[in-house]
Amino acid sequence: MVEDFETVAYMAETAAAAGFDPKLVFIEDLQWDVDAAVFLDADGEPVHHIFKLYPWEWMVNEQFGGFLLQSRGTTQWVEPPWKLLLSNKQLLVVLWEFFPGHPNLLPAYADPAALAGRRYVRKPRLGREGANVSLHDADGAVVAEEDGPYGDEGFVFQERATFAPIPGKTAVIGSWVVGDSPAGIDLRETSGPITGDLAEFVPHFIEAGVEDGDRA
DSSP, X not given: OHHHHHHHHHHHHHHHHTXXXXXXXXXXXXXXXXXXXXXXXXXXXXXXXXXXXXXXXXXXXXXXXXXTTGGGGTOEEESOTTHHHHTOTHHHHHHHHHSTTOTTOXXXXXXXXXXXXXXXXXXXXXXXXXXXXXXXXXXXXXXXXXXXXXXXXXXXXXXXXXXXXXXXXXXEEEEEEETTEEEEEEEEEESSSSOOTTOEEEOOOOOTTOOGGGOO
């Protein structure tokens, strides 16, 4: 996809600005050197640092997936393998089990029966960008849904949140954390109730020291 290529190309620019000598490589061109226990690029050069968009849950089940642990001392992955845990929405269920009633969490379960009488969302554990998401009313009936390739891995069921009323739009905020510090947000809008891959990425900025009443 053009979006993926542009993202990787931008990351290559930032790596070059930091003093690295980046090379764009297709994931299917990576090789494994058994003797050196290191991944190689298409030119046979060792890969010591790599940024990828390719999903971890795909990689671990593919030809060289068994070598990922062995590469820990030779190849630094960005994002790191532990992000595999964060990309699995079963984590929503685990968090609710550990911290029931927490104000920053929505009730989430492996069984929709636990949400009887409440509106809820069904999400594939390893889905992306709204694919295979369905919204259900308090009686369990589907009120909106999106097709997609996910769902064989199973689903989680989470109470549906109420969004701020914006006429004709559903807006969601994504956030980044670097280490343990907030580092950025993005705002996405869509005309339907499910945020998909065609959602608008809305520019925004925050002015320091400006009172709410003074903003245009």
